[in-house]
Amino acid sequence: MNHYSHIKKHKTTNKKIFYTPIKDLNEIENLEFYVHQLFNHAFNGSIGAPIHEKLRTGAKAAVEYPNSKFYAVDFTTKNSIKNITFLNCDINQKLPFPDNEFDYIFSRNNPIFFTKDNFQGFLFEALRVLKPGGWLEVGQSVRIYQSVRGPALTRLDNAIISWSEKYGFNPDLILNLEDHLQMIGKTEFISSRTIDLSAGNDYFGEFSYEIFSYYIKLLKEFIAPIMRISFEEYDRLVEEIGNEMKERCGEIYVKHKKIIARKKDMGILKDA
Numbered sequence: 001m002n003h004y005s006h007i008k009k010h011k012t013t014n015k016k017i018f019y020t021p022i023k024d025l026n027e028i029e030n031l032e033f034y035v036h037q038l039f040n041h042a043f044n045g046s047i048g049a050p051i052h053e054k055l056r057t058g059a060k061a062a063v064e065y066p067n068s069k070f071y072a073v074d075f076t077t078k079n080s081i082k083n084i085t086f087l088n089c090d091i092n093q094k095l096p097f098p099d100n101e102f103d104y105i106f107s108r109n110n111p112i113f114f115t116k117d118n119f120q121g122f123l124f125e126a127l128r129v130l131k132p133g134g135w136l137e138v139g140q141s142v143r144i145y146q147s148v149r150g151p152a153l154t155r156l157d158n159a160i161i162s163w164s165e166k167y168g169f170n171p172d173l174i175l176n177l178e179d180h181l182q183m184i185g186k187t188e189f190i191s192s193r194t195i196d197l198s199a200g201n202d203y204f205g206e207f208s209y210e211i212f213s214y215y216i217k218l219l220k221e222f223i224a225p226i227m228r229i230s231f232e233e234y235d236r237l238v239e240e241i242g243n244e245m246k247e248r249c250g251e252i253y254v255k256h257k258k259i260i261a262r263k264k265d266m267g268i269l270k271d272a
Helices: 025-042 059-064 119-129 151-166 173-184 203-218 220-227 231-247
Strands: 008-012 015-020 070-073 084-087 102-108 130-146 187-198 252-263
Touching (some): 025 252, 102 119, 130 173, 151 220, 151 231
Antiparallel strands (some): 187 252
């Protein structure tokens, strides 16, 4: 992998896959695991779409439902589960599946894969490979919001926004996902749910706080240059943010949003 002063470009072969302000792919996977726990707590489970009689999501579900087939576009290379297949592909290109193939498509916390221009193309592809009457579920943790914003956290948040704008990303795409789906016109049911998890006001709030602290520490190598500060200054900023969050316990929170949509059934349902 190549090293860049402000950005990490992860690749398979010679093709760019995504940009991220976090250097280590293993750390990204660790972070996603912790965020997965947050989502499960916030929404009382992984799945929101009414498909529990057909399948579950994730590798654990593949074990529980051996008669179902699962495909995951992921970076995982180790897989011991027979009915789940991991694929490496560019999700900004045509997906390697035929039309009307899947009962259910699940995507979560993938804004680093999409610019403002190619996000709608991904939705077109997801709906193309989804069966008529099938369900699309998209979830994302949105940027930190707070009722009383401290100067240190404001400074970091502005730097993250600047990084996103510099490379053409919109971390809040899910806020307008309903509008994107309505513009495409291939769904007949769209529902959304947003949950706020505050940092530090209860047991799970402490867990949320620890995850956020872990996240901002991982940003140092690429966000510090954007802010034009040294790594030592960044470490002090992280410490200031920790103090602000403790002082404003219960006032700082992260929005988690989930969108569920059903593809229109035009009477062309593919045989299961």
